[in-house]
Amino acid sequence: MNEKKRGRPRAFDARETLEKAREVFWDRGYAGTSLDTLSAATKLNRPSLYGAFGDKEALYLDVMEGYRAESMDALADALDPSFPLRDNLARVYDSALAVYLHGETAARGCFLIGTATAEAIQHERVRDLLSRSLEDFDGAIERRIALAVERGELPEGTDAGMLARLASAVMHSLAVRARAGDSREMLEALAKSGVDMICGRA
């Protein structure tokens, strides 16, 4: 790859453009974001946006997929099995909160839970990608928890699948509460309680 293309070269970087678009969608939602707003934020005019990403829904799906991939990378880092499960989970929630509490006017929470859920009924592809994202997240935690059971970090007979979904449930709640304006202290306390719930009080 990286062969020189024929025509006029692009004056923008696709990754940077998707990041700018993500900021806008994150604050205003999918339906609440116009192409003009996207055009202003990315400094691309609409025909360039169309040429590079297709219509608004395709652009949004691109942004969703980027967020999903980044989140899974961060999750994989946080779940490094050379550390105890308790540390892993604390780091999962910590790194999520670092993202959720960022924002210009107010904390933005999770991009997917904050914006994709609203579109999930009307846009089947959004719903499917959202569903897959949640499943992937659950799956990664489930595998780490299953390992913890093997290692004796958690009692034998633990249902790794359901315990993982409970761990994800705490994440979902952090996502919603952050966007509703809960304080960092409250969210950190909930995260800590979540860790205790999964790993035990000890």
Place this chain on the structure above:
Amino acid sequence: MNEKKRGRPRAFDARETLEKAREVFWDRGYAGTSLDTLSAATKLNRPSLYGAFGDKEALYLDVMEGYRAESMDALADALDPSFPLRDNLARVYDSALAVYLHGETAARGCFLIGTATAEAIQHERVRDLLSRSLEDFDGAIERRIALAVERGELPEGTDAGMLARLASAVMHSLAVRARAGDSREMLEALAKSGVDMICGRA
């Protein structure tokens, strides 16, 4: 009240209109719903909508408040302290799922988490009402859990506030997952695990 008013009587019932508007907002989100759609669904023309409820944001806030109030009523019923806490929580999740799994094209999840979170950044009044709704919900569960600790249903020294927020977290997750298309079986299993998590496996 109920005094006869002076002018031409209304040809519609405000409660029914708000219910129709809720259906539309629930499926399409706030920004994704146009006044024409609302007008068609409620069978009121736009000037009547404005006269009765104010602009689109005011109408949405009315719908939010109605949903919040109904939810709190249902929650109070479910938390009837003459039943064990375990039964209470199971009923809380059951009645929530009955609402969340309803929908024409797809399960709609929770109205607030599914639609209000998206607007929470841009619309401060939506964010505040969302925040208050979550707090009220947490508070009602916390009071029931505190009672359970007094009664010895839960171990002494239990942090009722945090345990209640974990119980709410399971609700939030049910809300998100339902809208993402999870099956009823999966959601019921998660609810059951949530009850076990709060009340113990016994």
Place this chain on the structure above:
DNA sequence: TTCATTTTGTACCATTTCGCATAAAATGTT
């Protein structure tokens, strides 16, 4: 009956929205 008051329905308005047509600009190819 006449008037005041409120709701209804039609029509309208300014703006925004999405999408595209078209031409100019910037590159590689021959």
Place this chain on the structure above:
DNA sequence: AACATTTTATGCGAAATGGTACAAAATGAA
């Protein structure tokens, strides 16, 4: 240098959007 190809920029246009003006209709009050 001439051409093919791709991106950029301007701008158009049809439709949708939120909101309102205004007159007709329906009621109670005087």
